[in-house]
Amino acid sequence: MTSQFSLKKDFPIFVTRPDLVYLDNAATSLTPSCVLKAMDDYYSSCRGTVTRGVYQISEEATSQYESVRERTAVFLNTKPEQIIFMPGTTHGLNMIASGLRDDIKPHHTIITTALNHHAHFVPWQRLVDPDHFFVCPLTDTLGIDEDFLLTHIDENTFLVALPLISNVTGGRIDAPSLTRKIKDINPRTLIVLDAAQAMLNESVTPEDYSCDFLCFSGHKMYGPTGIGVLWGKTEALSLLEPFVVGGDMITEVTTTHTTYRALPHRLEPGTPNISGVIGLGAAIDYIGNLDLSQLHNHKHGLIAYCFDELQNAFGDDITIFSDPGNITSILSFALKGIHPHDLAGYLDTHNICVRAGNHCAQPLHYEFLGIPATTRISVGAYTTRADIDFFINKTKEARMLYQKPTV
Numbered sequence: 001m002t003s004q005f006s007l008k009k010d011f012p013i014f015v016t017r018p019d020l021v022y023l024d025n026a027a028t029s030l031t032p033s034c035v036l037k038a039m040d041d042y043y044s045s046c047r048g049t050v051t052r053g054v055y056q057i058s059e060e061a062t063s064q065y066e067s068v069r070e071r072t073a074v075f076l077n078t079k080p081e082q083i084i085f086m087p088g089t090t091h092g093l094n095m096i097a098s099g100l101r102d103d104i105k106p107h108h109t110i111i112t113t114a115l116n117h118h119a120h121f122v123p124w125q126r127l128v129d130p131d132h133f134f135v136c137p138l139t140d141t142l143g144i145d146e147d148f149l150l151t152h153i154d155e156n157t158f159l160v161a162l163p164l165i166s167n168v169t170g171g172r173i174d175a176p177s178l179t180r181k182i183k184d185i186n187p188r189t190l191i192v193l194d195a196a197q198a199m200l201n202e203s204v205t206p207e208d209y210s211c212d213f214l215c216f217s218g219h220k221m222y223g224p225t226g227i228g229v230l231w232g233k234t235e236a237l238s239l240l241e242p243f244v245v246g247g248d249m250i251t252e253v254t255t256t257h258t259t260y261r262a263l264p265h266r267l268e269p270g271t272p273n274i275s276g277v278i279g280l281g282a283a284i285d286y287i288g289n290l291d292l293s294q295l296h297n298h299k300h301g302l303i304a305y306c307f308d309e310l311q312n313a314f315g316d317d318i319t320i321f322s323d324p325g326n327i328t329s330i331l332s333f334a335l336k337g338i339h340p341h342d343l344a345g346y347l348d349t350h351n352i353c354v355r356a357g358n359h360c361a362q363p364l365h366y367e368f369l370g371i372p373a374t375t376r377i378s379v380g381a382y383t384t385r386a387d388i389d390f391f392i393n394k395t396k397e398a399r400m401l402y403q404k405p406t407v
């Protein structure tokens, strides 16, 4: 077990850029050497395609690829055939929405929340008329208004789309309890969870929630870009009509009809992102060797510290859009006197990476928080308290520079 944080030594970017203060982990995380090595080994030693070749390197690649499915299943405490590899959370959610399109009837409703990322909002918005699409508002502490949600569930509710952790506020929802309450009202309502921000903040075991589908991206959990996972209950995955068809996912094609392979291959058309899957496997192994509760405490402690330091430094001039009682690894704020883009630009001149904008959550910013943009910081296993102190000092400096002189 690795028990020491920070883990900068595992991430070669800190050799290339020793001054980097990377506080945009909610957008994408950095990559440890073991992930780079696993992908490099694939390209240099068994660069073949999967499932089709009858020669050694292809068989080796196939066995590595399928072994990642098994390790991912162990990581999620589920079955390998419930793991579908795809390019990421966005693709997974769109795969579900497209696969269910023919099951939607005119009386059906869909419920989402103001906290959802566009990837978990737009695919659902496209499926029903605006008057059948409900967006659950927020409570004063930036949580989901459960009363609104539960009173809108009835026999017509086709699907509920929830995030496990907001990519803006960092707040986690009580998914085990909330999903159970939804199913108690209508067991046929499908529940889709976006776990993109949750994988490195809590232990994610889909069976702990009363959900039907769950998606996440490898690049937010120290894996490579372009690879992610769609998990589904077997009966839920069987509902999905493949929205991309072609090679690898068929059993028979004649001039008159086509039959598809069983899950999971039915939903993995074409040549997959083989090196990406292998890299994801290495990331899962890497995470598996960390003391996860220590990692969570480390990151959540840094954000709690940052919250207090920002509040002390700027008092009434800062609005922090995170609940101090529900802290994970993300914090967003607006500071009087400086636009988020100006702040992010200034911080960048000191090698500090933060995110500025609406973070793919326009309904949340414009219609619920009443602000077009925020500055977001999000920490990783390699973030240190010195990184946070440096960020706070440079934010103070930026504010002094940009503040309009009072006359």
Ligand SMILES: Cc1ncc(COP(=O)(O)O)c(C=O)c1O
Binding pocket: 026, 027, 087, 088, 089, 090, 091, 117, 119, 120, 163, 165, 166, 167, 194, 196, 197, 217
């Ligand atoms: C909560 C959440 N959902 C979905 C996504 C989309 O993930 P990807 O771009 O990897 O598909 C993100 C990315 O920032 C996210 O934060």
